[in-house]
Amino acid sequence: MSSPRARTKSLPHAPLPEPPVVPPQDGRTLRIDNSARGIALLLLSSIFMCSGDIASKYLATTLPALQITWMRYGTFAAIMLVTISLTGGFRRMSTRRPGLQVLRALGVTVSSILFVAGLHDLPMADATATSFVSPLFVTALSIPILGEIVGWRRWLATTVGLIGVLVVVRPGGEGFHGASFFVLGSSFFWAFSLIVTRMMSRTEIPVVTLAYSATIGFILLSLAVPFSWQALDLKAILIGLFIGGISTIGHIFLIQAFRYADASLLAPFAYSQLLWSSIFGYLVFAAIPDVWTYVGAAIIAASGLYTAHRERIRARQVAG
Template identity: 50%
Template sequence: MPAVPEKKQEARRAPARVDHPFKGIALVLLSTIFLGCSDVTSKYLSSSLPSIEITWIRMATFALMFTPVMLPGSPLHAMRTERLGLQLMRGTALLGSSLFFITGLSFLPIAEASATGFVSPLFVTALSIIFLSEKVGMRRWIATAIGLIGVIIIIRPGSSAFHVAAFFPIVSAFCWAAALIMTRMMSGREAVVTTMAYSALTGFAIMSLMVPFVWVTPSWSSIGFGILIGVASTVGQWIVVLAYRYGDASVLAPFSYTQLLWVSILGFFIFGELPDIWTITGAAFIVASGLYIAHRERVRRAQLLVLEERSPNP
């Protein structure tokens, strides 16, 4: 789901976390408002601009907003990395997450797209086994299966209500999960500013190559809405980063599901979309699955902490 470096060498490390969970929860709730507004605006703009062009405007805004972060030091220093391939793949994965989700929004009700987009914890569970050699117990696998059942309930493959575009938010969630896994793989080895730089510039560079083939001259209002998407999504992600300085991911992550509430409310008032019983039921399965996975992660970390405290010092 992006911090400003303090001073030269300090930029190589993330700021220390301060245990203040209620402040972290408040920031996560605030971030969901920004991210929800970004999603709703993306859907609104998709009626007049191609998803590739919307994504390009979003990435261009992200890159422009990030430029002042790089300027106080050396831009070349910010781009210095020991994991170039992994940084480029992570940036591409984040781009894919945005592009596929915005494409899905142009075809699907926003509540449906948002609910299915929240299956990323399920993909993280599977990918962490392959790339991080993590052990996943039976209960987490059951929770993962429940989340997948929720997805099936929402998209209803084989029914007359099924739309092939329902797979776009799912692919978006997979890309997001892949980016999270790569972030973990680089944790402690790469500066936050470096990772953000590659996220911004990789996405902007790729979309700049694609957008000429689908270009539609936007109106001034469309440009304004496009910039709003970029600002809202960037600020939302930045607030998430701030939030995670004050609490554990397992505590804060469940509150990100309130974004479903905001997009459902805005979707009703702006697009006249009311989530049907299938979307509500499926979303309940997905949220329950995500909450349980977050709970098991908290339990696992507590157990690891106990083992570390019991182990003799060398």
């Protein structure tokens, strides 16, 4: 039996068309596609979570931070529990590290309350820029908790980052507000939760960890919220549901982003939150950040990016 190419040559007046040449998708192309997907998901995550933050700031003018966080976690817990039930049932909720799950939930919950409390008095851009200090707290906490050895380069980056925080906060200056300490506290507890997450990463599934954090956080907040409860109208309820829903979607996008791309690649794009915070703050509150907010944020971002770079080098040394 002759080949198709041989038959084509025997019929010069009616040649068969050559099939299109489709280059195989090599590993490099696949990595580029995954990286682009991861970056897009991270940017979407930043937009969604900033939307939740601006809505929280709006509610914070009339409601206490504890109650706003309670509404957010109620929606968060409901979404996660429904997700778990639809994707394998509650048998997936088993965990090998229950103590660490509780610690992480405490860290994330306290971080959320403090951030919303800071939003009551701080412009969105200032609060966001100050929160960029979290990676520096991670560096500091990794020593006593994880037993990591931090070299002088990372300590230098941490010191530079703290200088950036001082530029944004400006203690003693006209732009200083005590609410900045709420955001710094929020960043500290968020960094603590990241350290705990790292400790659980080899045994726990991310969606299960999220479900535990949402459920435990909601239970703890439900015990505390009666002491600061204020009556809710329909508008506040709808905004609270919006905050919970859009923040949860943002967290899901964030998790998916790290499935497709390395943390070191995504790190620069995480600082896009300052852009979205500035835009949303202007559109909703007509707030325009001053130049020192951007200068300080740039210093913090540079130190954070260098820290991520050193983390990547250290990981390669350990692996190789």
